Amino acid sequence: MGKIIGHLLRASTTRFVVGCRVSEMESPAFGSLIRVPLLVGTEIYGLIYDMHIDDDGLVRQLVTAEDIDPSVIADNRINRNVPLEISVLAVGYNQDGRIHHLLPTRPPLSLDVIYKCTDEQLREFTTGRFGYFRHILRAKDLPVDELLAAHLRDAHKANAESGNSEWIHVATQELIVLLRDDYPTLMSVLSALSDIQIPREKVT
Amino acid sequence: MDTKDNTNSQQQIGYVVGGSLKENLRVRLTIPAQAIQEGGFVIIEGGEWQFYGLVIDIQLGATDRRFADEQSETRLPQDIARLLHRKTLYTNLEVLPTLMLERGPEPGSPEYQSWIEQIDLGQRPPPSPLPVKTIPPHHVPVRLAGAGDIAEIFGRQGERGNFVIGYTREGGHPVCINLDKLVQRSSGVFGATGTGKSFLTRLVLAGLMQDDNTAVLVFDMHNEYGYDDTASDTGQHVIGLKTKFRSRVNVVGLGQGAQIRGQTPDFNLEIAERDITPEDIELLTRELNLTETTPTTLEALVGSFGRKGWFTAFRKMKSGALIETDGGKKGPAPDSVAAWANSAGVHPMAAEALHSKLGRLFRLPYIVENPASEGIREIVDVLESGQHAMLSFGRHETDLDYLLVSNLLTRHIRQAWEQRTNDFRSKGAQEPRPLVIVVEEAHKLLNREMAAQTTFSTIAREMRKYYVTLMIVDQRPSQIYDEVMSQLGTRISGWLGDDDDIRAVLSGLAGRDVLRGMLARLQPKEEVLLLGWGVRMPLPVRSRRYDKQFWNELQGKSGGKRDEGQILKELGY
Numbered sequence: 001m002g003k004i005i006g007h008l009l010r011a012s013t014t015r016f017v018v019g020c021r022v023s024e025m026e027s028p029a030f031g032s033l034i035r036v037p038l039l040v041g042t043e044i045y046g047l048i049y050d051m052h053i054d055d056d057g058l059v060r061q062l063v064t065a066e067d068i069d070p071s072v073i074a075d076n077r078i079n080r081n082v083p084l085e086i087s088v089l090a091v092g093y094n095q096d097g098r099i100h101h102l103l104p105t106r107p108p109l110s111l112d113v114i115y116k117c118t119d120e121q122l123r124e125f126t127t128g129r130f131g132y133f134r135h136i137l138r139a140k141d142l143p144v145d146e147l148l149a150a151h152l153r154d155a156h157k158a159n160a161e162s163g164n165s166e167w168i169h170v171a172t173q174e175l176i177v178l179l180r181d182d183y184p185t186l187m188s189v190l191s192a193l194s195d196i197q198i199p200r201e202k203v204t
Numbered sequence: 205m206d207t208k209d210n211t212n213s214q215q216q217i218g219y220v221v222g223g224s225l226k227e228n229l230r231v232r233l234t235i236p237a238q239a240i241q242e243g244g245f246v247i248i249e250g251g252e253w254q255f256y257g258l259v260i261d262i263q264l265g266a267t268d269r270r271f272a273d274e275q276s277e278t279r280l281p282q283d284i285a286r287l288l289h290r291k292t293l294y295t296n297l298e299v300l301p302t303l304m305l306e307r308g309p310e311p312g313s314p315e316y317q318s319w320i321e322q323i324d325l326g327q328r329p330p331p332s333p334l335p336v337k338t339i340p341p342h343h344v345p346v347r348l349a350g351a352g353d354i355a356e357i358f359g360r361q362g363e364r365g366n367f368v369i370g371y372t373r374e375g376g377h378p379v380c381i382n383l384d385k386l387v388q389r390s391s392g393v394f395g396a397t398g399t400g401k402s403f404l405t406r407l408v409l410a411g412l413m414q415d416d417n418t419a420v421l422v423f424d425m426h427n428e429y430g431y432d433d434t435a436s437d438t439g440q441h442v443i444g445l446k447t448k449f450r451s452r453v454n455v456v457g458l459g460q461g462a463q464i465r466g467q468t469p470d471f472n473l474e475i476a477e478r479d480i481t482p483e484d485i486e487l488l489t490r491e492l493n494l495t496e497t498t499p500t501t502l503e504a505l506v507g508s509f510g511r512k513g514w515f516t517a518f519r520k521m522k523s524g525a526l527i528e529t530d531g532g533k534k535g536p537a538p539d540s541v542a543a544w545a546n547s548a549g550v551h552p553m554a555a556e557a558l559h560s561k562l563g564r565l566f567r568l569p570y571i572v573e574n575p576a577s578e579g580i581r582e583i584v585d586v587l588e589s590g591q592h593a594m595l596s597f598g599r600h601e602t603d604l605d606y607l608l609v610s611n612l613l614t615r616h617i618r619q620a621w622e623q624r625t626n627d628f629r630s631k632g633a634q635e636p637r638p639l640v641i642v643v644e645e646a647h648k649l650l651n652r653e654m655a656a657q658t659t660f661s662t663i664a665r666e667m668r669k670y671y672v673t674l675m676i677v678d679q680r681p682s683q684i685y686d687e688v689m690s691q692l693g694t695r696i697s698g699w700l701g702d703d704d705d706i707r708a709v710l711s712g713l714a715g716r717d718v719l720r721g722m723l724a725r726l727q728p729k730e731e732v733l734l735l736g737w738g739v740r741m742p743l744p745v746r747s748r749r750y751d752k753q754f755w756n757e758l759q760g761k762s763g764g765k766r767d768e769g770q771i772l773k774e775l776g777y
Contacts, residue, residue, distance in 0.1 A: 169283070169287060172284060172287050173287050173290070173291060176287060176288055176291040176292065177291055180267045180268065180271070180291060180292050181267065181268065183268050183270045183271070187276075187279075190276075190280055190284055190288065191279070191280070193284060194280050194281050194284055
């Protein structure tokens, strides 16, 4: 099933925001693939592109105080009134067992449960086609290069574990094709990809 | 019938990405650029039509100029840089489509079956290569030509009249020229000095002689075709045509007692004075610096002594000889030029000037009053009987020798072949055997000034109908009269450096601009470009070597062992 990350706060067709407790913050990461089961047989996939921690009145007062007691800090984090917000980019959905790299037909509803995808689910979603790249590349306001690098690192790990270490090359090649008319973006994406630590095999 | 040849299973090298009939086709290369060279013969599988083309340019391209400008391999890890290059940097070929061949519908389909049946029943002409009138669609595969493709266009090795002149540069597939077609129009072998023109000419002549359908007359200025020789640059022994074809090749030496490369020729050519006509002299106008009065004087000489006797009589006259007359005055002696001039009503000064200028001819040792044999007649007879003659000039190497002898001989040949052709056409006599006259150092006889003085330009222009054609061998084609150059059917050219020479070789051909670069970039040795009417499309080839193996192959001897690889290569694998 994958770990529960939190519950849906608000959503649109292209993006949604998940609220979670600090204790739930450990498993999701920037670039992780998450899923939101809707009705029976349908789930929406998304990539985490932002994690947002809002302040509240108490935090504002506490930051001005001197020598905050660790127990106060812990209490504030565990019992805070304002949830942590995780922003997600919708990248596809699964209907009746078939994965589509299209925008979901409708957004998830408030308080829908959000799960982190397992490696198996990540493999399933990324195998074969890369249609979901277009949702990422269209989101000009996001750090596309970083998001892609984080996602490719995760996905490569999942695919390499099942023996498909070529996946990263095919995905990189697809990105090059999609971005070759946009030199600055492509170079910054490739530069980000060069920074992810993966054992590189020789491209044949 | 099966138009699909199974010897064409060549690897795909790319696919069509654009182009037009006017501006050639662009092919995206999918193999390393160095695997293809300019002049490569490629096949474009365009559905119902198969296109034949020549690679005329190889271009490096990039989807964005910045990908090419930036050395991304220094910024990115090697594998990412390689992926980037693979998708953003590319090589395009510019392909000149030259011919197209109908391939019919998809093999195996009912339409294909009915197409084949229509051809077999004669309801539809069998596919043959046509000039390109359309272009292939996008993305159709392109491959290098296989042995079968080459044979489709240039003829199959072993078929009558086909002679392997060389091999394709990429695949090493044999490329033939059709000898029957070669001799139907005048032809030319060109190339800068040292590019192997003489060897190439020997190859072609050996082919013609072995084919035994054509008579060959060689004006052998440097005495190199008949007997064995030593190559000037490599020092290797070169087999002469006489050595191989023995009695079918007659080496003729100019002048009595001439020795050619230390050997006695089959017979000697001496020119009888009676064979020299006023027209022969008029053709030498420029060489002998004759004046406008010459025709009148010559006419008077013929009037006085007849067409056969004028030359001897004129030679015997004395120039400026005087005797004392009865009145004590000095007057022209009876055997003087002036005396004859006075009696014939010609201005004595004009006659004396002509006599003095013809002195160069009078002194030529091979012009004699009564030759031991009818040399010219013998040569014509030899050629008419289908044998070959190599006229070696020996030590007579001046322009005057070339002009006089070649003019005289070709005039006789022309008369003989015109007569035979007319007999064939009107009286149903035997068809004359085609005759090829090979002219070495052709610019000496066919340059702008000389062309008017020789019968060669007439032969090049008009004698095709009378079965006589020229084969011009020269290193400075730009020096040859344009009117002759434009008449050349088949042109075989080695490397040429001079722009004017290149322009001359390409005169009158389509796609000159494209071929110009190809000609200038041939290997200086052993690569030639086949051009012109006699070949269906231009093609650079690695020329065949004139060596022992060539003779073994030509004369059907099993000869030296050929390795398995070579045999397979020749079969197209």
